Amino acid sequence: MRKIQEKFHTSLFVGKLPKGCQLCHKGSKIVLFMTGICSHPNYCRWYCPISFERREYDTGYVNETQIQSPHDIIKEATLIEAEGAAITGGEPLLRLSKTLEYISLLKGHFGKDFHIHLYTNAESMEKADVETLKKAGLDEIRLHPRPNNWYKIAWCLQSGMTTGVELPAIPFQFTKYKALIRYLEQVGAHFLNLNEFEITESNAKYLQMFGYYLKEDTIAAVEYSEEFALELLEYARKFTLNVHYCSIGYKDGVQLKRRYLRRARNIALPHETIGEDGLLIKAVIFQDGVNLDDLNRLKAQILQQFHLPPSAVILNPDKQRLELKINQLKKLKPFLAHLPYQAGIIEELPLDGAHRIQMTFTPI
Numbered sequence: 001m002r003k004i005q006e007k008f009h010t011s012l013f014v015g016k017l018p019k020g021c022q023l024c025h026k027g028s029k030i031v032l033f034m035t036g037i038c039s040h041p042n043y044c045r046w047y048c049p050i051s052f053e054r055r056e057y058d059t060g061y062v063n064e065t066q067i068q069s070p071h072d073i074i075k076e077a078t079l080i081e082a083e084g085a086a087i088t089g090g091e092p093l094l095r096l097s098k099t100l101e102y103i104s105l106l107k108g109h110f111g112k113d114f115h116i117h118l119y120t121n122a123e124s125m126e127k128a129d130v131e132t133l134k135k136a137g138l139d140e141i142r143l144h145p146r147p148n149n150w151y152k153i154a155w156c157l158q159s160g161m162t163t164g165v166e167l168p169a170i171p172f173q174f175t176k177y178k179a180l181i182r183y184l185e186q187v188g189a190h191f192l193n194l195n196e197f198e199i200t201e202s203n204a205k206y207l208q209m210f211g212y213y214l215k216e217d218t219i220a221a222v223e224y225s226e227e228f229a230l231e232l233l234e235y236a237r238k239f240t241l242n243v244h245y246c247s248i249g250y251k252d253g254v255q256l257k258r259r260y261l262r263r264a265r266n267i268a269l270p271h272e273t274i275g276e277d278g279l280l281i282k283a284v285i286f287q288d289g290v291n292l293d294d295l296n297r298l299k300a301q302i303l304q305q306f307h308l309p310p311s312a313v314i315l316n317p318d319k320q321r322l323e324l325k326i327n328q329l330k331k332l333k334p335f336l337a338h339l340p341y342q343a344g345i346i347e348e349l350p351l352d353g354a355h356r357i358q359m360t361f362t363p364i
Helices: 019-025 070-079 092-110 127-136 151-159 174-187 204-209 225-236 248-267 292-305 326-336
Strands: 005-007 011-014 029-033 084-088 115-120 140-143 162-169 191-196 242-246 280-286 314-316 321-324 342-348 358-363
Touching: 011 225, 019 029, 019 084, 019 115, 019 140, 019 248, 029 070, 070 092, 070 248, 084 092, 092 115, 092 127, 127 151, 140 151, 151 162, 151 174, 162 174, 162 225, 174 191, 174 225, 191 225, 225 242, 280 326, 292 314, 292 321, 292 326, 321 326, 326 342
Parallel strands: 029 084, 084 115, 115 140, 140 162, 162 191, 191 242
Antiparallel strands: 005 011, 011 242, 280 321, 280 342, 314 321, 342 358
8 A cells, every 4th residue: 555655743744745745845836816705605605714814705816916017027037037826715716707817827927837827616617627727727626515516626627737636634534535636636637636624704703613623732723624634544555646735834944944934035125134944034123103304314324324325224214113124223222222213133034115014123
């Protein structure tokens, strides 16, 4: 029988990983959220983890950035040195024309080897849609169908696309999942992806109604989901189907971290350093209620007194603060001690605009 393999202890699989997962492991895929609109099938709407900010809004995002134009997609893919894209929603096939447009855009800009996979509940999917997606350049399709739509898996296989099923590992449904594994084996599907069952602000009420609760010492994992996934991996060892379990810890601690590192390398300014988790680290000087004129005067004082070039101290008007290298701030400490300003070291997410969220602050 096949062995259960692992990556970083929290991504486990039998067989081999789909190409889409391999690239996600590297942090080299943009996440293209097409729309928050969905058909809300009964079998999955009660546990949908999509945030209230995105759910039901016909708005697209590339990673954390709201899409204003196709240029935003190309820009973000370039900044993370992307090798592919993961298309999701909502239900992307409810916005099929735009989905096809973005697939063609990415393939046209980055080339045919730019790997694109798409996630769908398949409710609205027609056979002609599969051929259209394939023709546009879609490489891999991941379905989450109700049992009476399992036949649509065969449509995708017949198109020549890499085809699999992806769904959460919902505890206590062993008979249902075993039947799915046997069916996928029978039709020759390429993979089954099991995601750790996730509890969020938007689905917590409904999960608790059905007896699912937060796993101890986690922030989003449902208890017993991982154990259930491991049982399924054990069951799948005797088949040829590729089965992969991806934990929430792996998505956040490995995939997201690696994507942040890739982005940070391309946006870090000279006064910023990159932490091992991809956060941008720098020194700041600020004060509540300060105005830009005061900050400009303080900057001029620092440059004059310490004989520094103008580029050594950066005025950030959006955050209303001065920014500089950490070692430079340490030299300024005696000077700042007599002024009504706060100073310290911050770590921020390597994102744009309002998403540049401060994660830590250490006073100096």
